[in-house]
Amino acid sequence: MKKRVYSGIRATGRLHLGNYLGAVKGMLALQDYYDCIFSVVDLHTITVPYDPKTLKQSVREIVLDYLAAGLDPQKCHLEIQSKVPQHTELAYLLSTIYPVSRLEDLPTYKEKRAQYPKYVNMGLLYYPVLMAADILLYKAEVVPAGADQEPHIEVTREIARKFNSMFGNTFPQTERFETEGQYVPALTGQGKMSKSLEGSFINLTDDLETIRKRLASAPTDSGTLSGQIPKEGGVANLFMLLKLFESDSVYNKFEQDYREGKIRYSEMKNVLAEAIYNELKPFQEKRMEFKENSELVDSILDTSLAECHRMSEETMREVREKMGLR
Numbered sequence: 001m002k003k004r005v006y007s008g009i010r011a012t013g014r015l016h017l018g019n020y021l022g023a024v025k026g027m028l029a030l031q032d033y034y035d036c037i038f039s040v041v042d043l044h045t046i047t048v049p050y051d052p053k054t055l056k057q058s059v060r061e062i063v064l065d066y067l068a069a070g071l072d073p074q075k076c077h078l079e080i081q082s083k084v085p086q087h088t089e090l091a092y093l094l095s096t097i098y099p100v101s102r103l104e105d106l107p108t109y110k111e112k113r114a115q116y117p118k119y120v121n122m123g124l125l126y127y128p129v130l131m132a133a134d135i136l137l138y139k140a141e142v143v144p145a146g147a148d149q150e151p152h153i154e155v156t157r158e159i160a161r162k163f164n165s166m167f168g169n170t171f172p173q174t175e176r177f178e179t180e181g182q183y184v185p186a187l188t189g190q191g192k193m194s195k196s197l198e199g200s201f202i203n204l205t206d207d208l209e210t211i212r213k214r215l216a217s218a219p220t221d222s223g224t225l226s227g228q229i230p231k232e233g234g235v236a237n238l239f240m241l242l243k244l245f246e247s248d249s250v251y252n253k254f255e256q257d258y259r260e261g262k263i264r265y266s267e268m269k270n271v272l273a274e275a276i277y278n279e280l281k282p283f284q285e286k287r288m289e290f291k292e293n294s295e296l297v298d299s300i301l302d303t304s305l306a307e308c309h310r311m312s313e314e315t316m317r318e319v320r321e322k323m324g325l326r
């Protein structure tokens, strides 16, 4: 049997370059070789404030992004998490074997608690258990995801070990699949590119003008410094993006300019904007085609869903039996 691969993205708006480079590129690399399930995790989306009126549309946008990016329904299954209720059933069962204290210590929980102090709900604390259930429901051994997901994947391994020791060998030890862009920095110069940080991201659907504008407001230094490229901050982040989108020779030219103290950031940002847009243009064209063909998208989702139900029910029958529930 082929190894299983699972990954998911929350429906918090359009995909940005961080999602694309950290997660989707990994999905694309794996779909040719493994049995893959790629999800829109709407149940994770609702752990922070959201608008129920637009959630369905947001889920659809991510499905379009997936298809346009090249996830091929002939090679992988596309899932909408809430349509496979086995996720929540397994999450509940797994929550009974995992300590609350460990969940309270996880970085995402602490971050979100600080970000939404009036919205600290059970779902937020439970988030990593649901994520472990997502992965283990399909017994996935590989998860293409950004570096920020590592603590959650560690939780998944811990839960799998605990389950196996209590109820007999059932789940694999999951590993994260790392891409070159596993950590895409924010345009703001601090932290990672993130949908919740205004000014930090470029969306996959942005046109050239928007990309230019977004890059224009990314901070730089005075331009007269010489020496090594700094390890963090606006300049470091621009160089990191340049490395991800441009050839070595273009990167080396700007690096040399920097070292010699003659860098012109407007020129560098222009080159970077075009390189990013050139990578996104075919995606945007394909997205338009899928958007106009909603029957095709619906039928892709229906076929995938049936297969996801079959696979997840197989695991659940085993889990219920091992836990003495059948």
Ligand code: TYM
Pocket (backbone or CB within 6 Å): 006, 007, 008, 009, 010, 011, 017, 018, 019, 020, 021, 022, 023, 041, 044, 130, 131, 134, 135, 143, 144, 145, 146, 147, 148, 149, 152, 181, 182, 183, 184, 185, 192, 193, 194
């Ligand atoms: P989410 O929706 O925050 O992000 C989706 C994917 O994008 C990656 N990512 C990044 N990678 C590199 N640089 C960045 N700046 C950047 N920003 C986001 C994330 O690492 C992620 O891979 N908990 C997950 C969703 C999830 C999931 C799962 C993932 C639920 N169940 C099971 C994998 C397997 C999340 O919030 O991702």
